[in-house]
Amino acid sequence: MENFRNFHIDGAWVEPSVDDTLDVVNPATEEVIGAIAMGGQADVDAAVAAAKAAFDSFSQTDREERVALLERICDGYAARSAELAATVSAEMGAPMALAAQAQVPSGLAHFRTMLKILADFEFETDLGTSLLVREPVGVCAFITPWNWPLNQIACKVAPALAAGCTMVLKPSEVAPLNALIFTEILDEAGVPPGVFNLVNGAGPVVGAALASHPDVDMVSFTGSTRAGVEVARNAAPTVKRVAQELGGKSANIILDDADFGRAVSRGVFAVCNNTGQSCNAPTRMLVPHSRMDEAAEIAAAAAGKVVVGAPGAEGTTIGPAVSDVQFDRIQRLIERGIEEGARLATGGPGRPEGLERGYYVRPTVFSHVNNEMVVAREEIFGPVLVLIGYEDDDDAVRIANDTLYGLAGYVSAGDRERGRAVARRIRSGQVNLNGARPDFRVPFGGYKQSGNGREWGRHGLEEFLEVKAILGYHEGAK
Structure with a gap:
């Protein structure tokens, strides 16, 4: 993979600001199968700046444009499913059957589910003489884990794109290679420059820089409760929205x-x-x-x-x-x-x-x-x-x-x-x-120290929307 030591910022593969790499290890063999660059503050600043610059135009795209974009992403994802499955299996040790039949399809399922939701989602609602408008929250930072990597990336990226948000992704450094293929899919599908950006790195460095960045409007984190607490602490001074899917002991x-x-x-x-x-x-x-x-x-x-x-x-x-x-x-x-x-x-x-x-x-x-x-x-x-x-x-x-x-x-x-x-x-x-099957339409998230906010389905889309009330928008009573 020729871009595995580069980041994707503002629609281009770019070299990192620091000369630091991390080996990716196949857990089945304990052998190194690649290496990724580890970013720093300057890489985060560049990615967030690109996302901020792209927000003005992307947030104004209409439903039809976003539907068409998600359709192209689905087509590109499906075309590279076998490559994604092989990569997930190699970097996190999932059996090929699980990778091909669950790990990879779950990511595609989120995009296909979001397509159906976006088709008739009401972004505007009349309430008397007022108009309620649901609009994108802004620049989003995504910090995702290694255990269901494509599932957790897709369940954030799909609704964020559907909402009209721009974003920076920091995937897990333990299993990062699938995210690079995912980035190529989005790029080839025509995601506008700056709308989706990727920076690899360690949680305490890149993750913390994203969570605390003043130009990030929302951070969505999936991982341990301990790490989630640190994300919330880093986000608190800028009072940004924080969505977290954390640990469990079900x-x-x-x-x-x-x-x-x-x-x-x-x-x-x-x-x-x-x-x-x-x-x-x-x-x-x-x-x-x-x-x-x-x-x-x-x-x-x-x-x-x-x-x-x-x-x-x-x-x-x-x-x-x-x-x-x-x-x-x-x-x-x-x-x-x-x-x-x-x-x-x-x-x-x-x-x-x-x-x-x-x-x-x-x-x-x-x-x-x-x-x-x-x-x-x-x-x-x-x-x-x-x-x-x-x-x-x-x-x-x-x-x-x-x-x-x-x-x-x-x-x-x-x-x-x-x-x-x-x-x-x-x-x-x-x-x-009684052993019900997973349903990608229903919300996923936790009470107590398992997090806050919801992912998946309609509730997942709503996480990426602000609600604006315009009073006096209509004349007379409704």
């Missing part, structure tokens, strides 16, 4: 009338998907105390069917953790669970047998966990499930809500009305009932 309540074999197994596979590196993973499974042993046996059997292996190998279910840092964190927390007295139903520390190289993790299930243990409180971000017992529905809801987070929740029930009642009481931005 509860999965298995009610006693659910199909236990199906519900418990489904929960295990959901945790292990993407090597457990999903912020909304159902990592706390709540089961009746009286059925703890039964649930542990089912969960261990399900985890045994998860095939850990090379991303390109046939039959691989999950690949490696994304980095040595992530691998070490997962190992420490597995050891902590053992120290705390949780029962190890399957898995444990160390690599799976036969995988001596690469950041591979054993799918791990702890049973007889209480909600005060570290493994029940902290986001592990690996294929680690904890089973927690409860007395009745009220107790299950209490435990589910006893967390700093509130990103997602899960309920399995034989009686749908009972499941609905429990779902309504869970304090999280999404609740999945």
